[in-house]
Amino acid sequence: MKIPKEIKISGSTWKIKREKNPQLDGLVVSAVTYPVTRTIVICTSLTGEELVHTFFHEFNHAVMAELGMHNCNIVNEVEEIIVDNFARIYLQTFNMGLKCRTKKR
Numbered sequence: 001m002k003i004p005k006e007i008k009i010s011g012s013t014w015k016i017k018r019e020k021n022p023q024l025d026g027l028v029v030s031a032v033t034y035p036v037t038r039t040i041v042i043c044t045s046l047t048g049e050e051l052v053h054t055f056f057h058e059f060n061h062a063v064m065a066e067l068g069m070h071n072c073n074i075v076n077e078v079e080e081i082i083v084d085n086f087a088r089i090y091l092q093t094f095n096m097g098l099k100c101r102t103k104k105r
């Protein structure tokens, strides 16, 4: 899967950037989502399944931001579990879809 440079979520444009060492609160992280600027930053070292999983993970943070989920008082640890498990399901589903299409051809 090619990671897009921009996506629209509920009509809002989000930019996806690749950086060498994304940071969050002074710590180097593999990826980070900035709701205020509607930007997702993903580390350039990520590739393959890890990259796609990380993209889906951050995409889910962006969706939650667009849905105003910050008003629901979900603690960060719970949001991380939710977005990561959804990302795993997307990855499994899309991989399965690709395999099915390949077998039919």
Ligand SMILES: [Zn+2]
Residues within 6 Å of the ligand: 057, 061, 080, 083
């Ligand atoms: Zn996260």
